[in-house]
Amino acid sequence: MATLLGAQSPLRRVAIFGGTHGNELSGVFLVKHWEENGAEVQRAGLQVKPFLANPRAVQRGSRYIDCDLNRAFDSAHLSEEVTEDSPYEVGRAQEIQRLFGPKGGADACDVILDLHNTTANMGCALILETPRDDLLIQMFHYIKSRLAPLPCFVYLIDHPTLKYGTTRSVAKHPVGIEVGPQPQGVLRADILDRMRRIVGHALDFIQYFNEGREFPPCSLEAYQVTEKVDYPRKKDGEIAAMIHPSLQDQDWKLLNPGDPAFLTVDGKTIPFEGPGPVYPVFVNEAAYYEKGEAFAKTLKVTLSARSLNCPAP
Incomplete structure (x- = not known):
């Protein structure tokens, strides 16, 4: 496996992003709380910064103002000249790049924990952008062990055409955290608590790593995206069918060819x-109607990580 930035030396800069989408309220409220009372997320030897990623969208209570901030961190958007007519999120992306990047640079933030809610029944999910990051595979393995028996799934978004420039991607080690189901613009105490626990375990792992704890080789079950599935549509583009009741809320569960997937209003099953069989995720996610995505197909894979042992200071 390739040498990974930060994997052989202590991690010093960690950011916790909330409000990348302004209507996903668990991260918004946790970050605001930690901005005022940060003792809970501080760890010895770490600079931990809670950060509201899209404050205008948070104020409005919307996913975004002009465009999705979580799709604005590709090279084109980050190099675009920003004018008064530019989408707000493009300028904000470049500001985040200056504060926590540069993306791919030696001075970039070590870890960004990017907090999201989903309306889909995904429970606790950790999003991994590459299967070659030993540090994050070890971190996710640790988080899953600490949350057990509560399930925690790993969603691998490494794909040549489906991967996109996420807000967290400016970090050396980007971590997406999805917890649901939670409606947009709504707070649920149980969902917020689970997100809070994941963040705490992630920070504990980083502290233990910095202190020189040895993490032996490990393997990790993950679900790798292969394709996005749109809703059936009429000739004019209008949605022609909804998620079938037998598929609704069945994220991470096997879907076989021939199984019911969609249902028309007049009762026809599609x-x-x-x-072959797949594991659907983000089933009927409210925010993805505009993206033409009813669910994402994934295949189960096993990831492996080498042992980690950062020399203690």
């Missing part, structure tokens, strides 16, 4: 078509 089966899932494909060469």
Whole structure:
């Protein structure tokens, strides 16, 4: 595996992003709380910064102002000249790049924990952008062990055409945290508590790593995205069918060819078509209607990480 920035030396800069989407309130309220009372997230030897990523969207209570901030960190957006007519999120992306980047640079933030809620029944999910990050595979393995018996799934978004420039991608080690189900613009105490626990375990792992604790080689079950599935549509582009009741809320569970996938208003079942079984995620996610995504197909894979042992200071 390739040498990973930060994996052989202590991690010093950690950011916790909330409000990348302004209507996903668990992260918004946790970050605001930690901005005022940060003792809970501080760890010895670490600079931990809670950060509201899209404050205008948070104020408005919307996902974004002009465009999705979590899709604005590709090279085109980050190098675009910002004018008064530019989308707000493009300028904000470049500001975040200056504060926590540069993306891919030696001075970039070591870890960004990017907090999200989903309306889908995904429970606790950790999003991994590459299967070659030993540090994060070890971190996710640790978090899953600390949350048990509460399930925690790993969603691998490494794909040549489906991967996108996330807000957290300016960090050397980007961590997406999705917890649901939670409606947009709504707070749920149980969902917020689970997110809070994940953040705490992530920070504990980083502290233990910095202190020189040895983490032996490990393996990790993950679900790798292969394709996004749109809703059936009419000729004019309008949605022609909804998620079938037998698929609704069945994230991470096996979907076989021929199983019911969609249901028309007049009661016609449309089966899932494909060469083999998949594991659907983000099933009927409210924010993805505009993206033409009813669910994402994933395949189960096993990731491996080498042992980690950062020399203690």
